[in-house]
Amino acid sequence: MKARLKFTKMGSMRFIGHLDVMRYFQKAFRRAGIQVSYSKGFSPHQIMSFASPLGLGLSSEGEYLDLSLDEEIPKEEFLQRVNTQMNEEISVTDFLYLEEESKSSMAVLAACDYLVYLKPEWSLKPEWTSFFSEEEKRRNAVERFMKKERVEILKKTKRSEKLMDIREYIYLLSEAEEDTGSLQADFTDAGYEPLLFMQLTAGSVVNIKPELVLEAVCMDEGEEYESAAFQIHRLEMYGDLNMKKGEVHTWKSDPVCELVPLSEYGKVVKLSNGIKFRY
Amino acid sequence: MRKLALSDEILLRVEKPARYIGGEINMVKKDPEKVDIRFCMCFPDVYEIGMSHLGIQILYDMFNLREDTWCERVYSPWMDLDRIMREEHIPLFALESQDPVRNFDFLGITLQYEMCYTNILQILDLSGIPLLAKDRTSEDPFVIGGGPCTYNPEPIADFFDIFYIGEGETVYGDLMEVYKAWKKAGGTREDFLKQAAQIPGLYIPQFYEAEYHEDGTLSSFHPVTDGVPERIVKQVQRDMSDTYYPEKPLVPYIKVTQDRVVLEIQRGCIRGCRFCQAGMLYRPVRPRALSFLKQRAKAMLESTGHEEITLSSLSSSDYKELDKLVYWLIEEFQGQGVNISLPSLRIDAFALDVMSRVQDIRKSSLTFAPEAGSQRMRNVINKGLTEEEILKGAMDAFLGGWNRVKLYFMLGLPGETDEDIEAIAVLSDKIAREYYTIPKEERNGKVSIVSSSSIFVPKPFTPFQWAPMVSKEYAVEKRDFLLSKVKSQLNAKSIKYNCHDADVSELEGIFARGDRKLCGVILQAYQEGCIYDAWGEFFKYDIWVKAFQEQGVDMDFYIKRERGEDELFPWDFIDIGVTKRFLLREYLRSKEAVVTPNCREGCSGCGAAVFQCGVCVS
Known part of the structure; x- marks a missing residue:
């Protein structure tokens, strides 16, 4: 039966690539004695897929993994058994069973939320001056940016480079305020300073990387983008209830996006209270 | 969050940062304040190779069963990180605690192949430990070597405080006890080494001296410190x-x-x-x-x-x-x-039955290691495998549905003739012929035979320790000869032939049966840029040749001559x-x-x- 789990990826696990995270889960399920379904043939493998690979170096509290199980385990028991096998930097925070006909999280992914932090070692660097370090300059920069009609970035592929306007894929860029996720305390304790919040189009058709947006903001302010200064943290991933197959929604779309966290999406979609809509 | 020795910035700059973060499942964590001994176990090659080694897993488990000891691990930083660590003066660290290796009590290095010798120096250098044992002080860990290459430790004797000769399961416990007592009593480095020398299997090279005849052979090898054993007995x-x-x-x-x-x-x-x-x-x-x-x-x-x-x-x-x-x-x-x-496995009914159950026959291949092509040569090397057995095993496998065969041979075995070499091609062909005796409708497509040869390197403690090794020129010539013979076989199109690089084998041969005079050569080669010699892309033959010349050490002395029956060997x-x-x-x-x-x-x-x-x- 189809199931989905949500997990965090923090600390040193930021340096483990997504294929290795998959291997990590496969071995963890075996240690936990979870009966994951296997493909057939001479080299059977566990049936599972990620919603969206997380770039190396990024942290997250909103990663999703779909899997297929041969047994039904109650949610609490599943979380307990799997988390016993996790190291301290990956933990499974949610688990749900999906309708059999529901699409994979990879197929329904429509948007992601990100937080951008300033790394502690950078706020201390005296030689680094940036509009990010001053609250007012930061606020003005964000406002100016969101008023722009076009945001052109140089998109590099293996074969070519071309200009692409990504403005319509940026749903939201704002200063990081209250809603900064459940791991906020871990970050502030370690000296990270929250700077920006972003909500960006994601998925298999168009996928906007947060680094690109951050770079565009810096460029607009006439500043070199210091990638090492920032910790990008994925907060959540969403499906879009109004999206049809193959469509890409933008902030101008009609009807508007109806974003639902993937942890709510594939179940029987009960639009109960407590589901947060940003649009 | 775990504190890492390398910054995020560096980890994102290097290939496969997971090599340096530790934290693996089943990793042992202890409170450094609550242990007496910090032991760092090292495999001087890249993480993926080192982590695959069973010996370290056994010893890691053994040491960590002791409450007074925390055993951690370190591997050779890959070339990209190596450069960064040198430029930014970052000391080499152990994976578990991410603490500098230099702060440990022991650094244990396993020596699995000769071509890792320059990587030993890389480990010491990046750790900030003096490369030569004689230059180390109370600030430095004791550097111990173990593993198969320690059965002739002389070419690297100057870099180690102790060699552990034999299997690690036996006397490390004794050494840890001696260490604790010594640390408590507060003696000198030499005091500890003298006590360690009393433990069977432990060889402390600085307590011994080698003397040579005029022709360069060893004239005597003996202790120069009182109370140190003449002979070191392997631990079993x-x-x-x-x-x-x-x-x-x-x-x-x-x-x-x-x-x-x-x-x-x-x-x-x-x-x-x-x-x-x-x-x-x-x-x-x-x-x-x-x-x-x-x-x-x-x-x-x-x-x-x-x-x-x-x-x-x-x-x-x-x-x-x-x-x-x-x-x-x-x-x-x-x-x-x-x-x-x-x-x-030896290919027999049992092996075929098991293989058919655990592998996809269409994708797997049979492996034979005849090592030599002719029966005469197989008798010379005492390889008890006959042509009949090989052909029968192959035929049984073909009937079972296999059609891919791998064969391993050696070139340059003592007393080898052109006929013995040609026999490699002939045997490969005979196996292919065997396949084509099966009626066409029962065959599973074409047969594929891959024959590989390596250059034979005589090793200490084998009957061939007296034998000369063939020259590079010979190896190249015979490889071409064999290739031409393979090409002239009936089933030439079904046979693929691979050969091992001769430059690396030559150096391996020198180190295998080398003596203390090689320490200077290895040191110079490392200082001039040799590292990761086991990796073809980094192997710098010219620097090695130059190091031999400038150190006045003759390469041919170690490989080209047949040694006399009475010759005293450095490993005797x-x-x-x-x-x-x-x-x-x-x-x-x-x-x-x-x-x-x-x-x-x-x-x-x-x-x-x-x-x-x-x-x-x-």
């Missing part, structure tokens, strides 16, 4: 079923070479192939009990979540209960999605049980192409019986 773990073996091996995050549970079924080998160093070093053969293996297999699969298990030993087919073990593994674990990976002070007299007798028999029975057929009196265990007492 006598009971293989009542000893250390991990139940919770480390599970790396990234894919490593050996990404599976490894079950060592026995140690040693009964065969007595005359080229094989491991076959002599690990005598006598000692099987582990079936019940022990079953228990450990189950525990390790459960604690790691690995999806594959492999059996490890020399000549696995000689493990008497192999069929029982393998059928049990299939029965017990195959249904749970565990892949059973087999070591190279080590007692492996097997006697020099036996090895010489074997060398002389090889010249007559006379075979010697294996240990089960009859005892040949090699000397290993002094250890009173394994096949010698059963």
Whole structure:
């Protein structure tokens, strides 16, 4: 039966690539004695897929993994058994069973939320001056940016480079305020300073990387983008209830996006209270 | 969040940052304040190779069972990080605590192949430990070498404080006790080494001196410190079923070479192939009990979540209960999605049955290691495998649906003639011909034969330790000759031929039977940029040649001459049980192409019986 789990990826696990995270889960399920379904043939493998690979170096509290199980385990028991096998930097925070006909999280992914932090070692660097370090300059920069009609970035592929306007894929860029996720305390304790919040189009058709947006903001302010200064943290991933197959929604779309966290999406979609809509 | 030694910025700049973060499943964490001894275990090659090594997993488990000791690990930083660490003066650190290696009490380096010697110096250098043992102070750890290359430790003697000769399971406990007492009493470095020298199997090179004849051969080798033993006796773990073996091996995050549970079924080998160093070093053969293996297999699969298990030993087919073990593994674990990976087996009905159950016949291949092409040469090397056995095994496999065969040979064996070399091509062809005797409609497509040859390197403690090694020029010439012979065979299109690089083999030959004069050469080569010599893309032959010239050391001396029967070898002070007299007798028999029975057929009196265990007492 189809199931989905949500997990965090923090600390040193930021340096483990997504294929290795998959291997990590496969071995963890075996240690936990979870009966994951296997493909057939001479080299059977566990049936599972990620919603969206997380770039190396990024942290997250909103990663999703779909899997297929041969047994039904109650949610609490599943979380307990799997988390016993996790190291301290990956933990499974949610688990749900999906309708059999529901699409994979990879197929329904429509948007992601990100937080951008300033790394502690950078706020201390005296030689680094940036509009990010001053609250007012930061606020003005964000406002100016969101008023722009076009945001052109140089998109590099293996074969070519071309200009692409990504403005319509940026749903939201704002200063990081209250809603900064459940791991906020871990970050502030370690000296990270929250700077920006972003909500960006994601998925298999168009996928906007947060680094690109951050770079565009810096460029607009006439500043070199210091990638090492920032910790990008994925907060959540969403499906879009109004999206049809193959469509890409933008902030101008009609009807508007109806974003639902993937942890709510594939179940029987009960639009109960407590589901947060940003649009 | 775990504190890492490297900054995010550096970790994102290097290839595979997971090599440096530790934190693997089953990693041991201890409070450094609550242990007396910090031991750092090192495999001087890249993480993926080092993590695949069973010996370190055994010793890691053994040390960490001690409450007073925390054993951690370090591997060679890859070239990208190596450069950054030098530029930014970052000290090398252990994976577990991420603390600098230099702050440890011991640095234990396993020496699995000669071509890692410059990487030893890299480890010491990046750690900030003086490269030469004589320059170390109370601020530095004691550097210990172990593993197969320590059976001739002389070419790297200057870099080590201690060599542990033999199997690690036996006397490390004694050494730790001596260390604790010494630390408490507060003596000098030399005091500790003198006490360590009293422990059987431990060789402290600075207490010995080598003298040479005018022709460069050794005239004497003796202690220069009182109370130090003349001979060092190899350590043997006598009971293989009542000893250390991990139940919770480390599970790396990234894919490593050996990404599976490894079950060592026995140690040693009964065969007595005359080229094989491991076959002599690990005598006598000692099987582990079936019940022990079953228990450990189950525990390790459960604690790691690995999806594959492999059996490890020399000549696995000689493990008497192999069929029982393998059928049990299939029965017990195959249904749970565990892949059973087999070591190279003698191809017989059992092997074919098992292979058909655990592998996809269409994708797997048969492996034979005849080592030599002609029967005469197989007799010279005492490889008890006949052409009839090879052809029959191949035919049985072909009838079972296989159509891919791998063959391993050596070039440059002592007394080799052109006919012996040509026989490699002929044997490859005969196997292909055998395939085509099967009616076309019963065949499974075309046959594919891959024959590989390496250059034979004579090793210490083998009957061929007296033999010359062939020159690079010879190796290249004979490789071309063999290639032309392969091409002229009837089934040439079905046979692919590969050959090993001759430059690397030459250097391996020099180090294998080298002496202390090579320490300076290795030091200079490292200082001029040699590192990761086992990796073709980094091997710098020219720098090595220059280092030999400038240090006034003749390369040919170590490889080109046949050594005299009475010559004193640099490794003769080590007692492996097997006697020099036996090895010489074997060398002389090889010249007559006379075979010697294996240990089960009859005892040949090699000397290993002094250890009173394994096949010698059963």
